[in-house]
Amino acid sequence: MSSSAEVDYRLPTNVKPTHCDVTVRTNLVDDKFDGIVTIDLDVKKDTTKIVFNTAGLRLSDVMLTTSGAKSLSLTPASIDFDETMERCTLEFPGLCRRGDLTDSLMGYYKSVGGEDEVYALTQFEPTAARRAFPCWDEPLLKATFSVTMISRADTVNLSNMPVESEDIFDPNAGKFDDTVTWLSDVLASLGLAQGESEKWKITRFAKSPPMSTYLVAFANGRFEYLEGSYTSPLSGKTRPLRAYATKDMVEKMQFALYVKERALPLYEQVFDIEYPLPKLDTLAAHDFDIGAMENWGLIAGGTSCFALDPDSEDVQTKKDIASTQCHEVAHMWFGNITTMEWWDNLYLNEGESIASQPWIFPEWRLHPAFITEHHKWALDADDNLSSHPVELECPDAEMVNQIFDDLSYSKAASVLRMLSSYVGEEKFLKGVSIYLKRHLFANSVTRDLWEGIQEASGIDVPQMMDNWVKKVGYPVLTVMENPNGIHVRQDRFLSTGPAQPKDNETIWTVPLSLLTVNDDDSVVINKNEVLDQREKSIALDASKPWKLNAGTVTLCRVLYSPERLVKIGREAAKASSPFSIEDRIGLVDDAFALSKAGYSDVSAALALTDVLRNEPEYLVWQNIQKNLLLLRSVWWEDAGITHSVEGFLAELFTPLVDTLGYEYSSQDSADTRELRTLAIEGAASGKSPRVVEELRGRFAHCMRTGDESKIPPELEEVAYIVAVREGGRQSGSRQADRAQAEEPHDRGRGAQRPGAHAGPGRRGGHLGLHAAEVRTPDRFRADYGALDKRFEGNYGFQEIVASFRNLSTDRDHEETAQFFEASLNKDTGKYKMRLDQTLEDIQVRSAWVKRSTADIQKWFASRKNAL
Incomplete structure (x- = not known):
């Protein structure tokens, strides 16, 4: 990375994490969570400072223990928090926290299901793991993770890996370790003796492979599940597959489970790499920030992405669910095993154009559907001066959040589909397999993918493709x-x-x-x-x-x-x-x-x-x-x-x-x-x-x-x-x-990402009353303060900003620009790209009206006269 802003933002690399033990205690009764974190560090160069990411956390009992012939336990001389950069500087790491389970849809947050059932889950992509536990929150800095969850005994704990052990907490059992000791101290500090409240349990999960923090996941609630399995075509191993949801939703997860059972063996064959984890769960949440998330071993997403009435024959809803599930399953390889080094290469994760649905559902003819679902959206997103290249510098968290758009998803998928057509699908997939095998459990950049496809096809891929991803437009x-x-x-x-x-x-x-x-x-x-x-x-x-x-x-x-x-x-x-x-x-x-x-x-x-x-x-x-x-x-x-x-x-x-x-x-x-x-x-x-x-x-x-x-x-x-x-x-x-009265998944049927994998909502609203096209901007203007606070830091706010693009006059453009520039002294940096695109869209529509009104009137008039 060359820009000074980017260098300043990125964490120092003189100290890197190698393994994280994360213990989280979830109290759904009080909407609180706390825990302890032990991080193993590899100190690459002598230093007096250690810098890591944290946001909104209270840290205590921080201690550094050195290894070697003379081990030392040291406390930091100072702790400095930088709220803007979302990081902490101290002499040594060590972690303890208590926080609130908010409804922010990021970090570790709460959701509410049927019959007011409260549960908690994580959404860390791109930079929200630091809101749940202090960490090195960058995709390049992979580490292994051992997660331990402490919760009420009548709830279910989930994480990336399978459960290794689960025990009811008993301070008198005589088996003490750091977790038990810490929990005993916490309960004592709260004035709770064993038996005075609901029982607690301790769930320990297996150690993960090396992975980036944004893929770490855990959840706690009174979940139920459906179970299936698949047998690996490469090794013959059978792995359990589960679909979790609250009681009111679990029976609606059958179709999503069916898709997952069929997608996994197909992807193993396509990539020629066996799925590396012992299980793969899917969790449907009532409150989720647009679409779904490819957490390794624990896919999570909105009920609108996964839930379907067992008796429904609604083909479009089935397509939406299959598309989302297959996209997230593909991420288990294309993103999770091999992860982009930094967010400027996000499309290496999100632009995967290999979809298993055509093989699972040949009757849907999904190859031509790609044009309406991705190709068209890519063209429409990239046809203005305020567009951006697929591969874009991301110097800070505000920019990172803004690139989860149709260019990172649909344009990336479209240019990869173009390359596949040009070199031939067999050679293209062979090249992808070469790329993944060379970067197993590691990170990659654009040239790594090009080199794999070039080796398989014999063509100069960088010379052909670089302008498609590094330049704006088409x-x-x-x-x-x-x-x-x-x-x-x-x-x-x-x-x-x-x-x-x-x-x-x-x-x-x-x-x-x-x-x-x-x-x-x-x-x-x-x-x-x-x-x-x-x-x-x-x-x-x-x-x-x-x-x-x-x-x-x-x-x-x-x-x-x-x-x-x-x-x-x-x-x-x-x-x-x-x-x-x-x-x-x-x-x-x-x-x-x-x-x-x-x-x-x-x-x-x-x-x-x-x-x-x-x-x-x-x-x-x-x-x-x-x-x-x-x-x-x-x-x-x-x-x-x-x-x-x-x-x-x-x-x-x-x-x-x-x-x-x-x-x-x-x-x-x-x-x-x-x-x-x-x-x-x-x-x-x-x-x-x-x-x-x-x-x-x-x-x-x-x-x-x-x-x-x-x-x-x-x-x-x-x-x-x-x-x-x-x-x-x-x-x-x-x-x-x-x-x-409708379930949340019904109300949100048209509001899921492409694929969301895919992106903004693409199904609903096309029949709406004319006035509906301006109601969202009007309501946004009235409720800006509340919406800004409610959606701060997540993707949903940008889509609200984009709703202004349905306006069509010069006056609309002027009023919208003035509203964002002056009114309420707004900080528009967090959605500047989407705002610039929206304002240009209004200008384009206004110019179209001026230019083509007479032409349209003439065509309809002449046609009417001819009939």
């Missing part, structure tokens, strides 16, 4: 036709319009993935054609169908002439089209994104959508719906355009509803179920009279009788939104009452 490929073929030019794509020279210096190595069609109608995809300069000419017969970026594997936009786009669209609409589902998804998304940025007209994107009205595939329709709803969102204050877009939605989706109906069957394929749901949602968002009336009738029946059988789980969201929108105050009150 290219737009402008395609011009000539008598001999095509001429392709690359420039940086920006949502604000064509890049100025100062912002257009990067030349990417772009796999063009050129699709052509032979005389016998066979499709050929040339993956060897690469654009590694500003522009080049390619010979081809343009009279036959062709397309760049076949399969939408390269992270770029492709700009065709309007005439070529129409030809490609007509070819894509044919039943015998040479263009895949992935191609059609990419065509639609490129057309709208290019119009948003001013490279082309919105009317061209709308015309392409009109051509594809007989499209059979759910994923293409999903992308069409998202982009039309984006138009409605941007122009929500323009009643005329809003009405036109809604009419177009109704026109496109109502025929699908007529074909597919409202009833779900266990015999339906996954695509049929999802397309039915999407069609009903799309038609309802367009206020289709027939669909709205049907949904209102089903809701009315539910209100009259209490019978919800006419509202399948897939239609709950749309039925209640329509009822609120169309039914007035009474329906709104009913919806509010229902929301309060």
Whole structure:
């Protein structure tokens, strides 16, 4: 690391931890915890100071014991706390603390389940382990950990490793060690003799392999569990797998357990490395900060990520759970065994694009789904001047928290998928295996991954990939036709319009993935054609169908002439089209994104959508719906355009509803179920009279009788939104009452990370009332102080800031900027990147309205006249 700020922030390396004995006593009755920590240190250089991380802890009885022929026990001459840097400087380490179990969603915190059941769990990533115990809280400084938990005897203790022993505390048993002695002293100091309160127990867990502090985990509560197992295809060993939750949730963990049982052996085969721990648990918590966490041996996450009613056939919810579970299981290798040296290489953990779901659930066709779940989000996140490279300097904790975004997750995954397609999946996975084996239980940087894939593939990976991860942005490929073929030019794509020279210096190595069609109608995809300069000419017969970026594997936009786009669209609409589902998804998304940025007209994107009205595939329709709803969102204050877009939605989706109906069957394929749901949602968002009336009738029946059988789980969201929108105050009150009665996992179904692995919520809200798009910013302004305190230091606050991006006028931009710059004298450093991106998004939407309003009005008017 080169910057002085980064050097100042990072801990000195003259003293490193090698092993930590952590003892935590949890008192759920009083919301308190305390404990002792013994840390073995390797002193690399003589020093008079020892520096480690701590935040919000009270330390006492600090002592250093030296080893050797003459061992000494020393107390520190001074203890200096730096609250800003979250560290402590003293002559020697040694630890003791008592603290409160808060609801901060980080460190060691409390959650509340059904029937007000209180329990406690940890969330340490990225820099919150120091809030639970003093430590060397950096990913490079790996150590082994031995965790001991002291708790009420009627609760369950969990940690990364299996339980070695568990005993009821008995001060008269005659078996004393440091833990028993310490507990006796604590209880005595509190005036509690044995038998005067609930019994305590001491749970000792096995010693862990070397790991970073952010992966340490423990939990205490009245948990129940479901149990399964898997047999390693590499060694034949059978390992237990458990899914833990509170009593009200545990039966809903069966599907998550099923996914885990099948994912583990597949990942062992993919990486050619056996899972190294004796067990792997999953814990579902009612209160969790966006998504899930890959704690080694104890995955944790929100109930919305893991809980599913055993009788539910909701395909989208199953996909969300499977995606999250598989992502966290993959981390057991890609991040936990081999960990990035520092947070600037976070994508080495989060950008893993190897997913086992396609093998577990082939009927879901998840390869094309990657485009809507990651590829699109990567493009949208990286198309502005306020974006940042995937590999980004992180000099302090404030910056570290901000990089858990779509660039570290979705862009990283997308460029790795692009590399995999270019070199071939088999060679790519072989290279990943080489990389992991060379850095088992150690740390890595970007070049280590590139070297592994280079060895397996024989290509110069750094030369191809460095600009994709070290530079900001991605290219737009402008395609011009000539008598001999095509001429392709690359420039940086920006949502604000064509890049100025100062912002257009990067030349990417772009796999063009050129699709052509032979005389016998066979499709050929040339993956060897690469654009590694500003522009080049390619010979081809343009009279036959062709397309760049076949399969939408390269992270770029492709700009065709309007005439070529129409030809490609007509070819894509044919039943015998040479263009895949992935191609059609990419065509639609490129057309709208290019119009948003001013490279082309919105009317061209709308015309392409009109051509594809007989499209059979759910994923293409999903992308069409998202982009039309984006138009409605941007122009929500323009009643005329809003009405036109809604009419177009109704026109496109109502025929699908007529074909597919409202009833779900266990015999339906996954695509049929999802397309039915999407069609009903799309038609309802367009206020289709027939669909709205049907949904209102089903809701009315539910209100009259209490019978919800006419509202399948897939239609709950749309039925209640329509009822609120169309039914007035009474329906709104009913919806509010229902929301309060729902389990937390139901209320949060759309608010989990991509993968969260993935990132911001991506499912919910697309049917919301227009006013809902500005309610979150309005409420944020009113409640800033409380929200800032409530979410201080965690990820959720940044997503609240990002909600302002739904605004669309210059006035909105000015008011938002002024609010954050001046009002309440806010410290915006902790979310500056997200704020900058949000403000730029508002400007982009405002510019789009000014530029394209007349074009959209003209297209709808001419279409109306033609009908």
